[in-house]
Amino acid sequence: xxxxxxxxxxxxxxxxxxxxxxITKKGKGLAFIEGKGKxxxxxxxxxxxxxxxxxxxxxxxxxxxxxxxxxxxxxxNAFTGEKGEKDVEWMSSLANGNTAICSTGxxxxxxxxxxxxxxxxxxxxxxxxxxxxxxxxxxAIKTTDTFCKEIAVEGSGYRIGAIAKGxxxxxxxxxxxxxxxxxxxxxxxxELDEFLKKSVRETFNLVVVDGETSTNDSALLVSTxxxxxxxxxxxxxxxxxxxxxxxxxAKMIAEDGEGSSKSxxxxxxxxxxxxxxxxxxxxILSSPLVKSAIYGxxxxxGRIIAALGRSKATFKEDEIEMYLDELKVIENGNIIADQxxxxxxxxxxxIKAKINLKAGNHSLEGWGCDLTPKYVEMNxxxx
Numbered sequence: 001x002x003x004x005x006x007x008x009x010x011x012x013x014x015x016x017x018x019x020x021x022x023i024t025k026k027g028k029g030l031a032f033i034e035g036k037g038k039x040x041x042x043x044x045x046x047x048x049x050x051x052x053x054x055x056x057x058x059x060x061x062x063x064x065x066x067x068x069x070x071x072x073x074x075x076x077n078a079f080t081g082e083k084g085e086k087d088v089e090w091m092s093s094l095a096n097g098n099t100a101i102c103s104t105g106x107x108x109x110x111x112x113x114x115x116x117x118x119x120x121x122x123x124x125x126x127x128x129x130x131x132x133x134x135x136x137x138x139x140a141i142k143t144t145d146t147f148c149k150e151i152a153v154e155g156s157g158y159r160i161g162a163i164a165k166g167x168x169x170x171x172x173x174x175x176x177x178x179x180x181x182x183x184x185x186x187x188x189x190x191e192l193d194e195f196l197k198k199s200v201r202e203t204f205n206l207v208v209v210d211g212e213t214s215t216n217d218s219a220l221l222v223s224t225x226x227x228x229x230x231x232x233x234x235x236x237x238x239x240x241x242x243x244x245x246x247x248x249x250a251k252m253i254a255e256d257g258e259g260s261s262k263s264x265x266x267x268x269x270x271x272x273x274x275x276x277x278x279x280x281x282x283x284i285l286s287s288p289l290v291k292s293a294i295y296g297x298x299x300x301x302g303r304i305i306a307a308l309g310r311s312k313a314t315f316k317e318d319e320i321e322m323y324l325d326e327l328k329v330i331e332n333g334n335i336i337a338d339q340x341x342x343x344x345x346x347x348x349x350x351i352k353a354k355i356n357l358k359a360g361n362h363s364l365e366g367w368g369c370d371l372t373p374k375y376v377e378m379n380x381x382x383x
Contacts, residue, residue: 003240011134011150014161016184017224020133021123022140028074028112029140030119032095034127035182037224039066039100040192042200044217050078051088052101053216059092059100064189066222067097069180072116073141073165074105078215087111094120102178102218104143104165138163141178144378149252155241157229158185162245166207166253179204179219179249184227185238191231195242196221203246206278206366207254208285219246254367259374262294262346267354267365272314277364280355283311285368294351295370299342301335304353314359321356 012020012033022031041060043053059066070091077084087110092099094117103111123140127133138148145165152161166177187195200219221242231238255263266285271277284290287307293300301322308315322330324345329337345351 003237005241005244006154008152008154008159010131010152010161011138011163012152012161012180012182013129013131013134014152014154015159015182015224016226018161018182019127019129020137021126021128022136022138023119023122024140024142025119028115028119029072029142030116030123031071031137031140032120032123032127033069033071033137033180033182034067034095035222035224036065036067036097037182037222038064038187038189038192039220039222040189040196041100041218041220042197044214046215046217048079048215050076050103050107050216051080051084052077052103053218055085055088055092056100056102056218056220059098063098065098066100068095068099069102069220070095070099070120071102071137071141071178071180072105072111073103073143075103075109075111076105076107076216077103077109077111078107080108080110083110087113091116095124100220102180102216102220104141104178104216107215134161134163138165141165144258146256147252149249149256151245151248153241153245155185155237156234158183158227158234158238160241160245162249164249164253166256177214177217177253179246181219181221181242181245182224183221183238183242184224184229185234186225186228186230187223192221192223195239198239199243199246202243203250206281206364207250208282208366208368251367254369257369257375259372259376259378260369261372262349262351262370264294264368264370265350265352265365266368267363268313269354269356269363270360271357271362271364272360274362274364276311276313276359277362278366280308280311280313280357281364281366283307285366288371291368291371294346295372297343297346299339299346301329301342305330308355313357315357319358321358323354325352
């Protein structure tokens with residue numbers, strides 16, 4: 001059964017039971033989302049976990065519902081020791097009820113309590129169900145992002161709305177930089193967990209910007225249940241809608257890669273299994289040589305094939321096929337396209353590549369971007 005996706009304008013506040021607001025001042029941002037509901041989350045696999053990650057993951061182990069989420073940008077509150085732990089507990093106490101915390105920004109810096117306290121008062125007083133609330137929240141959590149990332153879809157009597165941020169340090173292993181997803185479909189904690197983990201595996205876990213895994217990666221899914229619609233009989237539809245939301249956010253993150261000039265969609269087809277396809281995607285999209293070549297529109301396909309060869313994917317060299325858009329560039333292990341034609345494809349801002357391994361029946365898609373001098377410039381002075 002093919003499910004038709006109905007995309008809506010807006011983001012979080014398209015979901016019943018959700019209010020949002022945000023402010024951005026002096027290089028800092030604060031967002032406040034109010035919406036009581038069941039919650040699940042996935043978090044970074046980095047051994048150095050930010051205080052908000054430890055706090056929120058612990059909170060989710062002890063409660064099955066939350067009332068609010070507070071997010072700040074400009075300070076990651078990571079590698080901040082006991083003070084960082086106290087700061088995140090203090091942030092959570094600003095709002096009534098169970099409040100999850102997410103942070104993004106420079107590692108090793110402390111939050112400005114005075115700024116956050118004043119900002120919280122402002123965001124709380126401006127909470128709204130209007131679309132502008134979601135937009136302001138998405139704007140507030142940006143760091144090096146160049147545009148807001150939000151999306152909403154409508155299913156059979158329910159909605160899903162989300163915002164995200166992510167531009168650099170994107171090589172997630174359980175979530176993306178920050179992704180907040182709400183639905184008004186009635187779902188229990190176990191169902192939420194299963195739905196989110198499956199969608200994350202197929203979307204956020206296949207985005208590569210620079211091969212770096214953040215200390216703060218978090219993806220949260222909350223069900224307000226305000227649609228009064230149960231999930232019975234809608235499991236497949238909801239999963240597809242949720243995966244669509246996560247996929248579109250993942251693609252936005254790849255498109256907005258720090259300093260990038262081109263986005264890359266890479267599809268591996270006829271892989272022995274999905275894990276081998278996943279590893280092939282990661283090896284290719286994270287290769288500095290591949291990313292640099294794409295930035296320069298180099299027709300050197302050997303860099304892509306060398307990265308593929310470092311992966312766990314099963315294939316025979318003389319059976320590989322590769323396409324750039326509809327142009328077949330490799331056939332039976334031989335480069336058959338003219339270099340000028342290859343260069344013309346790499347000159348595009350939105351590059352689509354497909355590699356057929358002829359080793360099985362599994363396909364998978366991932367997203368990334370090129371590596372530019374601007375990326376180095378941005379990160380050489382980032383504090």
